[in-house]
Amino acid sequence: MAQYFDNVNLKSEIRKFDVELLGYVFHFFSDNGVFCKNHLDFGTRLLLENIPWDEVEGDILDVGCGYGAIGIMASKLTNQPVTMCDVNKRALHLAQMNAKENKVTANILESNCYEKIDGVFDTIITNPPIRAGKKIVYEILFGAKEYLMNQGKLFLVIHKDQGAKSLLKDLEKVYKVEVLEKNKGFFVIKCEIR
Numbered sequence: 001m002a003q004y005f006d007n008v009n010l011k012s013e014i015r016k017f018d019v020e021l022l023g024y025v026f027h028f029f030s031d032n033g034v035f036c037k038n039h040l041d042f043g044t045r046l047l048l049e050n051i052p053w054d055e056v057e058g059d060i061l062d063v064g065c066g067y068g069a070i071g072i073m074a075s076k077l078t079n080q081p082v083t084m085c086d087v088n089k090r091a092l093h094l095a096q097m098n099a100k101e102n103k104v105t106a107n108i109l110e111s112n113c114y115e116k117i118d119g120v121f122d123t124i125i126t127n128p129p130i131r132a133g134k135k136i137v138y139e140i141l142f143g144a145k146e147y148l149m150n151q152g153k154l155f156l157v158i159h160k161d162q163g164a165k166s167l168l169k170d171l172e173k174v175y176k177v178e179v180l181e182k183n184k185g186f187f188v189i190k191c192e193i194r
């Protein structure tokens, strides 16, 4: 089945929309062939509205950044540096445009999960690519452990129909886990290194 990130032959139709979040207004360019191309995804918004931002300090990594919503907003809300990665070249190009548009300095990389990621981070945030399959999702969520500092935190969002409950059980084997919010079947989850 074609995925939204198999976009090489998809006609480009760049559009722009505004997003209000936690007292800020952001401007995003988007395009065909990227995740949730016309608005901020509900799960992404729920994640961003429920992260305890006062706990977020130091370097941030957004894995599977798409057009850049999470990384750009996280950097703006915390004034911390952000690295963002994705496998979708079109999304990465948009993320570059959006970082500039929203006056955020970001390190934006093409990377399959953590393949091109160097160093460790205080915070990793992701709305993981369910459509890429469980192997990739687990690589992102459990691989995070190797890219987090000792007191580091992973924040994620997942829907119950995408296996949130069994994922929670698996995460609890590795991390100290807290469900920060449940809304319309979405779970916002915080994981800390034990």
Ligand SMILES: C[S@@+](CC[C@H](N)C(=O)[O-])C[C@H]1O[C@@H](n2cnc3c(N)ncnc32)[C@H](O)[C@@H]1O
Pocket (backbone or CB within 6 Å): 005, 035, 036, 041, 044, 063, 064, 065, 066, 067, 068, 069, 070, 085, 086, 087, 088, 091, 111, 112, 113, 126, 127, 128, 129, 130, 132, 136
């Ligand atoms: C659910 S979308 C989230 C996009 C964006 N963070 C947001 O919240 O709007 C997941 C993203 O992961 C990306 N992705 C898929 N497979 C990946 C992989 N192996 N490594 C990194 N990113 C991947 C997709 O291209 C997509 O942009």
